[in-house]
Amino acid sequence: MRGEDMEQQKQIVIIGAGYAGMMAALRLANQTRRQPVAITLINAQDKFVERIRLHQLATNQALVERPIADMLRGTGVRFVQGTVTALDPTRKQITLQDSTRPISYDKLVYALGSYTERSRVPGAAGYAFTLDHASAMRLRERLPGVAARGGKVLVSGAGLTGIESATEIAEVYPALRVEVVTSDSLEDDLSIPGAAYVHETFRQLGITLRERTTINRLEANRALTGDGSALPFDICVWATGFGVSPLARQSGLRVNPAGQIVIDARLRSVSHPDIYAVGDAASFAPESGLSLRMACATALPMAVQAADNLSAWLRGKPEQPFGFGYMIRCISLGRRRGLIQFVDADDRPQPRIITGTAGALIKEMICRYAFEALSMQRRGIGILWWSRARSAGSAPELTAARLRG
Ligand SMILES: Cc1cc2nc3c(=O)[nH]c(=O)nc-3n(C[C@H](O)[C@H](O)[C@H](O)COP(=O)(O)OP(=O)(O)OC[C@H]3O[C@@H](n4cnc5c(N)ncnc54)[C@H](O)[C@@H]3O)c2cc1C
Structure with missing residues (x-):
């Protein structure tokens, strides 16, 4: 030059x-x-x-x-x-x-x-995995052991990332119990036939869905919700949105x-x-x-x-x-x-x-x-x-x- x-x-x-x-x-x-x-x-x-x-x-x-x-x-x-x-x-x-x-x-x-936003709910940053790269690598190590004893995965969020994570986990590890918790409902963000298909897929994969439920606090092995419930888990995957x-x-x-x-x-x-x-x-x-x-x-x-x-x-x-x-x-x-x-x-x-x-x-x-x-x-x-x-x-x-x- x-x-x-x-x-x-x-x-x-x-x-x-x-x-x-x-x-x-x-x-x-x-x-x-x-x-x-x-x-x-x-x-x-x-x-x-x-x-x-x-x-x-x-x-x-x-x-x-x-x-x-x-x-x-x-x-x-x-x-x-x-x-x-x-x-x-x-x-x-x-x-x-x-x-x-x-x-x-x-x-x-x-x-x-x-990256996955976890700062809004106390405990989420300390006790939940995310689908960010480093956390996904740790989750990869953790899931097989929890699946081997038939443990439970709680997925927080039923947006695209939450749905994709829950179904992938349930399909690969059928012995796991998978529960999805969302503050809204599938119908809020999908067409009626689209939501119906996700409901049916969840049913086939044995995933339970708890809609209109907000997680207010996460502890080591349980999520405390707005309606006063305590949802136990072995692994929590946080998928409520990006920051x-x-x-x-x-x-x-x-x-x-x-x-x-x-x-x-x-x-x-x-x-x-x-x-x-x-x-x-x-x-x-x-x-x-x-x-x-x-x-x-x-x-x-x-x-x-x-x-x-x-x-x-x-x-x-x-x-x-x-x-x-x-x-x-x-x-x-x-x-x-x-x-x-x-x-x-x-x-x-x-x-x-x-x-x-x-x-x-x-x-x-x-x-x-x-x-x-x-x-x-x-x-x-x-x-x-x-x-x-x-x-x-x-x-x-x-x-x-x-x-x-
Ligand atoms: C599990 C999952 C499934 C998804 N599926 C879909 C899908 O099907 N369709 C879709 O459209 N979207 C999907 N998304 C969303 C999509 O991945 C993101 O919207 C997309 O990656 C955004 O691209 P980006 O280049 O803006 O950011 P990113 O892909 O996040 O890339 C940002 C880069 O910047 C680097 N970086 C960050 N901070 C710094 C720093 N301070 N210094 C140096 N480097 C830094 C990061 O390491 C990264 O390499 C999905 C997301 C997840 C987590």
């Missing part, structure tokens, strides 16, 4: 190498091969975690190991393993744990994802009450536009009219758009608003059954569902597609497709990111 190019070389730093951060890095690398730009990807672990399969990991199923260095091979992206502990948006620097030398950026992509790192709030970025970075239609922090935020760590400003739930299904498209916008910025071209319309929710119910719940563009459940083996196959294909979208992007082929039926900015349209791969 010539001296003047070195001077102009832009530093793009991406923090978090989950679905969103990895996609942003690979796509940006594809699009900027001949440009004076250095891309650095930072992640706490050296392996890519397929979070959407962590209930499989917890139940002793073999998952393929995915070293981040392999996923980046040949792309020119520099990988740094480390935990980001500070972000200074004024100096445009981040700091890693155990390092005194900050890393500077011209543009930052913030993709630190989320995000406090880093954005501590750094002075504008965040929503959950701590997610508030972003504009082009995925830039509304308070610090040199920072793009994608995936679970981000939430659109209310005025953009687009609200998304934390999901791999939204994290990947957001990352594609952020990479395209950064690439446009480098070329002096206008950045485009993000659009996304929901179509389906794919829920695994063990390995033999699945539920594909059709939804409208706003994520409201519709009566149409696909169930049984067909549902399980579709769900498995979607999980593979999520990873394949990354592998293909590394080779310069953008296969990720999504509906743009709702836009955070201009007119709705249906498009394929493939066209711009």
Whole structure:
């Protein structure tokens, strides 16, 4: 590189190498091969975690190991393993744990994802497992022994993660008694046929469901509920929702009450536009009219758009608003059954569902597609497709990111 190019070389730093951060890095690398730009990807672990399969990991199923260095091979992206502990948006620097030398950026992509929130209920952090990677690894060790003596697993939460965890555990360890406790009911978040299918699957797998019940406190081997009951357990799995790192709030970025970075239609922090935020760590400003739930299904498209916008910025071209319309929710119910719940563009459940083996196959294909979208992007082929039926900015349209791969 010539001296003047070195001077102009832009530093793009991406923090978090989950679905969103990895996609942003690979796509940006594809699009900027001949440009004076250095891309650095930072992640706490050296392996890519397929979070959407962590209930499989917890139940002793073999998952393929995915070293981040392999996923980046040949792309020119520099990988740094480390935990980001500070972000200074004024100096445009981040700091890693155990390092005194900050890393500077011209543009930052913030993709630190989320983790299972356990702080709201006393005892949950101390006595419950989660489907986060480290905890899932411990759960994997613990389940066989408890199953061998016919013990009981209590799953707190009947959202997608709670349903997937309970069914996976019950299918792999039929000797376990599995109970799911939820403060609402299955019908609140699924269509009537969808909820009926989950009820029937729970019945077949011997899972008991306690709806409209709130856990107020967790002790070593029992959960105390709002109606005064004490539910005993050998293992409790906490799956009541995700929380995000406090880093954005501590750094002075504008965040929503959950701590997610508030972003504009082009995925830039509304308070610090040199920072793009994608995936679970981000939430659109209310005025953009687009609200998304934390999901791999939204994290990947957001990352594609952020990479395209950064690439446009480098070329002096206008950045485009993000659009996304929901179509389906794919829920695994063990390995033999699945539920594909059709939804409208706003994520409201519709009566149409696909169930049984067909549902399980579709769900498995979607999980593979999520990873394949990354592998293909590394080779310069953008296969990720999504509906743009709702836009955070201009007119709705249906498009394929493939066209711009
Ligand atoms: C069991 C389970 C099943 C799921 N199933 C589905 C599903 O079927 N469909 C769906 O759409 N979604 C599903 N989800 C949700 C989905 O996994 C997340 O929404 C998705 O992973 C978000 O992607 P992300 O890139 O924003 O964050 P993440 O995948 O969480 O990645 C964030 C990365 O940042 C790293 N990181 C965090 N903090 C730091 C730090 N301070 N310094 C350095 N690195 C850091 C993390 O280690 C991680 O590698 C599921 C989640 C779980 C737990």
